[in-house]
Amino acid sequence: MSSRVLTSVIGGEAVRGGDERPDLNPSDISDVVAVAQVGDADVARSAVAAAAEAFGAWSATTPWERSSVLDRAGTEVMARADELGDLLAREEGKTYPEARGEVVRAGQILKYFAGTALQPHGLALDSVRPGIEVTVTREPVGVVSVITPWNFPIAIPAWKIAPALAFGNTVVFKPAELVPASAWELVDILNRAGLPPGVLNLVLGRGSVVGPILTTSPEVDAVTFTGSVDTGRGILRESAATGAKVQLELGGKNPLVVTDHADLATAVECAMQGGFGSTGQRCTASSVLVVTEGVHDRFVDALTERMSAWTVGDARTAGVDMGPVVDSSQLAQDEDYLGIARGQGAQVIGGDRVECETDGHYLAPALAVGTSVGDRINVEEVFGPVMSVIKVADYAEAIEAANSSTMNLSSGICTTDLAEASHFRRHSKAGMVMVNLPTAGVDFHVPFGGRGESSHGPREQGTAAVEFFTTSKTSYVAPGRP
Numbered sequence: 001m002s003s004r005v006l007t008s009v010i011g012g013e014a015v016r017g018g019d020e021r022p023d024l025n026p027s028d029i030s031d032v033v034a035v036a037q038v039g040d041a042d043v044a045r046s047a048v049a050a051a052a053e054a055f056g057a058w059s060a061t062t063p064w065e066r067s068s069v070l071d072r073a074g075t076e077v078m079a080r081a082d083e084l085g086d087l088l089a090r091e092e093g094k095t096y097p098e099a100r101g102e103v104v105r106a107g108q109i110l111k112y113f114a115g116t117a118l119q120p121h122g123l124a125l126d127s128v129r130p131g132i133e134v135t136v137t138r139e140p141v142g143v144v145s146v147i148t149p150w151n152f153p154i155a156i157p158a159w160k161i162a163p164a165l166a167f168g169n170t171v172v173f174k175p176a177e178l179v180p181a182s183a184w185e186l187v188d189i190l191n192r193a194g195l196p197p198g199v200l201n202l203v204l205g206r207g208s209v210v211g212p213i214l215t216t217s218p219e220v221d222a223v224t225f226t227g228s229v230d231t232g233r234g235i236l237r238e239s240a241a242t243g244a245k246v247q248l249e250l251g252g253k254n255p256l257v258v259t260d261h262a263d264l265a266t267a268v269e270c271a272m273q274g275g276f277g278s279t280g281q282r283c284t285a286s287s288v289l290v291v292t293e294g295v296h297d298r299f300v301d302a303l304t305e306r307m308s309a310w311t312v313g314d315a316r317t318a319g320v321d322m323g324p325v326v327d328s329s330q331l332a333q334d335e336d337y338l339g340i341a342r343g344q345g346a347q348v349i350g351g352d353r354v355e356c357e358t359d360g361h362y363l364a365p366a367l368a369v370g371t372s373v374g375d376r377i378n379v380e381e382v383f384g385p386v387m388s389v390i391k392v393a394d395y396a397e398a399i400e401a402a403n404s405s406t407m408n409l410s411s412g413i414c415t416t417d418l419a420e421a422s423h424f425r426r427h428s429k430a431g432m433v434m435v436n437l438p439t440a441g442v443d444f445h446v447p448f449g450g451r452g453e454s455s456h457g458p459r460e461q462g463t464a465a466v467e468f469f470t471t472s473k474t475s476y477v478a479p480g481r482p
C-alpha cells in the first residue's frame with residue numbers, strides 16, 4: 001500500500017523536508033498509513049511567526065466571516081465522516097463506529113462554535129457612579145498554541161481550534177506524533193473552508209523538540225494542552241517565563257461506584273463502555289470500580305462474562321468490540337500495570353495478548369479484582385483496557401474510596417437509590433459526575449474538565465470556552481451632556 005506524505009503547513013504552504021516518521025496502523029503494523037515529514041525547532045518558530053503576523057487581520061474579521069468558515073468546515077467534516085472515520089480507526093485503532101462517531105463529533109463542535117461566533121459575549125451596564133456607562137467586552141487573546149494527544153485525533157483538536165478561531169485568535173497546532181493524518185485533514189478542511197494563510201498553522205514534530213518553542217515563544221499568548229500530567233506540569237513551569245495563559249487537561253483516575261441498589265445490567269454496561277470503550281484510552285475512562293459487598297460477587301461475575309464475549313480485533317473489521325492498544329510502548333505500560341497489580345495481591349481476569357490475523361497491539365480487556373485504595377493500579381493512570389475493583393462495605397466507604405483519587409476528571413455511580421445518587425452528585429470531587437452512565441461520553445455544549453491534578457485553567461468546550469479563548473476588557477464611558 002503506498003503511503004501519503006504529510007507535512008507541516010505554515011502560512012497556508014506545505015513545509016517539505018525533515019526526518020520522515022511512519023504513521024503505523026496499530027491493528028496491522030505492516031500498514032503504513034502515511035509518512036510524516038517531521039518539523040524541527042525552526043519550523044515551529046516559523047509557524048509562531050506566521051500566526052503572529054496573521055493575527056491583526058483575522059482578529060478584525062466580522063463574526064460572520066469566522067462563523068462561515070467554521071460552518072463550512074463542519075459541513076465537510078460531517079459529509080466525509082465515513083472516510084475520515086476509516087482513516088482515524090486505521091491510524092489510532094479505535095473501532096470504526098467509535099472513530100466515525102468522533103469525526104461526527106468534530107463536525108458538531110465546528111458547527112457549535114460557528115454559532116458561538118455570532119452570540120453576544122459582552123455586558124453593558126450602568127456604573128455605580130452616576131452618569132457613567134460600563135461595558136465588558138471580550139477580545140481575542142492572540143496567538144494560541146494547541147498541543148494535543150493521540151487518543152482523540154480529531155475531536156480534541158476541533159474543540160480547541162474551533163473556539164480559538166471563533167473568537168478571533170490565530171493558532172499553531174501540534175498534534176501527537178502518532179496521529180498526524182487526522183490532524184492534517186482537519187487543518188486542510190479548515191484552510192480550504194476559507195481561513196486566510198497563517199491563521200491556522202500545523203506543526204508536525206516531536207514534542208520535546210517543537211513543543212518548547214510553542215510554549216515559550218514571547219509571541220505566544222496562550223497554550224491549550226491535553227496530555228500527560230508530567231508534560232502539562234512542565235508546560236506550566238516553562239510558560240511562567242512569558243506569562244502566557246495556560247489551559248491544561250491532564251490525566252484522569254475515574255471511579256465508577258456500584259452500590260447494592262444498582263441495576264446490575266446497567267452497572268455492567270456502564271463499566272464495559274466506560275472502561276473498555278476506545279480500548280480504555282480515554283482520560284475519562286472508568287478505571288476503578290468501587291463496589292459494595294452485597295453486589296460485589298454478582299457484579300464481578302456478570303462483568304467477567306460480558307468481557308469474555310467481547311471481540312478484540314482489527315479496528316476496521318465489522319463486529320469488533322475493541323480495537324488494539326495504540327502502540328507497543330502503551331501495550332508494555334498496560335502489561336506492566338497488570339504485573340504491578342498482581343504484585344500487590346490482585347487477581348487479574350483477562351488481560352492476555354490476543355492473536356489476530358494481522359500483527360497488531362492486541363490486548364484482551366483486563367479486570368484486577370481484590371485491590372485496595374492506595375494500590376498503584378488505583379492511583380496511577382494506566383490508559384488502557386484495564387479496570388480494577390475495590391470491594392467496600394457500604395456507600396459511605398464507597399464515596400470515600402472514590403474521592404481518594406487525585407486526578408478528579410470524571411466519576412460515576414450506578415444506583416437506583418435517589419439519596420445515594422444525590423449525595424454522590426454533590427460530594428464527588430470530580431469535575432464531571434455521571435449517574436447510571438459511563439464516566440466517559442460527554443456533550444460538546446457544556447463545560448469539560450476536572451479538579452485536582454486533572455485540569456488547570458478555565459474549562460473547555462461549550463459556553464465555558466469564552467473564558468480561555470478571550471480576554472475581558474472593562475470600559476467606563478462618561479458620555480457627558482448632550
Ligand code: ADP
Binds near residue numbers: 174
Ligand atoms: P501522551 O501520553 O498523551 O502522549 P504527552 O504529554 O506525552 O501525553 O503528549 C501530549 C502532547 O504533548 C503530544 O502532542 C506531545 O508531542 C506533546 N509534548 C510532549 N512533550 C512536550 C513538551 N516538552 N512541550 C510541549 N509539548 C510536548
